[in-house]
Amino acid sequence: MSRAVLFDFSGTLFDDTSVLTGARLAARCARRDVRLTMATANAFLAAMQSTVDSPAGRSALRGADGDSGTHRARWTALAESVPGAGPAIAAAYYDCVTDVRAWLPYPDTAATLGALRRAGVPVAVVSNTGWDISGSFSEAGLAGLVDAFVLSCDLGLEKPDPRLFETACQKLGVQPADALMVGDDPVRDGGAAAAGVPVYLLPRDRAGDRPRGLSAVLRLVGVEGVA
Template sequence: MTIQAVMFDFSGTLFRLEQDETWLTDLTDDTGRPLDIDEQAELMRRMTAPSGQVVELDPEYQFAWDNRDLDPALHHKIYVEVLRKSGLHPEQAESLYGRLIDPAEWTPYPDTETVLKAVAGKGVKVGVLSNIAFDIRPAFTARGLDEFVDAFVLSFEEKVIKPDPEVFRILLDRLGTAPENALMVGDSEEADGGARTLGSAFALVDPLPTSERPDALLAAVRAHGVL
């Protein structure tokens, strides 16, 4: 199989929302006690987990959780609720949510630029496919990475989420590539691994902190003969 296109997930794959002490250290629980480092890390995990429910929810919020990446309003509703259920005051939950959806707060992995530039330079099409409810393009544009991406497919715009085969098909059509000639790189076996349903190859990366994952993207594309 010749890889003619590589599809990349966003969160935990190309970029990561890092724990930043400048906007976490002032957080307190509902009694006014400052959150310790483990509690701060858990908040970050709950905001960025690619799949899996992180708190118990009533039916109204369960619907919002299940559809959070299809509708920005539902995304806001459920994540503020998750943060509130995690012990934050409502105003702190709103503030932290604002960080989550700000593309400027997301950090690229050390090899993100190298991989995108190298893959595009080989004449291989590059797509970004994300279950997400806000526009991530500015994160690429601000760093000059958008020129290496041929197409973005975001779930809230297409109204379909991974692992539904249709969302992979949408991106592949825009890249002009048959499924069997494409590689999907992502951090979720459940969501990103759905590309295999269409016959695409899949490479799993670990959504570690950026300082702990220097070259997983390079390894993934090299293992599939792209570079």
């Protein structure tokens, strides 16, 4: 039975499918004195997402999670490369990406973290990210259920580097073999295996309004049904 659990953030505990919307982009642009119709905001958002998700975009973002300044610079540069998107719209787009209030937990996140807390199983969040995601846990009332945050931008390392998982285990005071890594990416999260941490991968199919299947984690660590 595992004595600690390491969780990925995006797509594992928090929904990554509904953070970016045309309405949020338009609102962020308005704060920067740029007025967009909803149709224009949606068009910009679609173009920016397509650019970020393209092979060239993914190549440009390689290594960006290791430093907050680099993360911001590369994401905004990609957004600004979209025709018609100047610095203000690109900055508004990045505001949306990193808005801690826009990231929402899956329906079964709170119950899972709560059960682990009541069972005395410590939890760490291990994430490739360019900003402090702990604010999203605070906004969702979950900050007290996480013992440690191990973020790539703080350490200058990115998953699958095993040192991230080793650091998380050290923070929780457990040996790697006594922890369980839970994520959704076989490469990045699967890197925990190189550190000696067993890995449980969630299905890639997900939606923010459905439970993520985290109850399986409770069964794996033997705390299912803890009241």
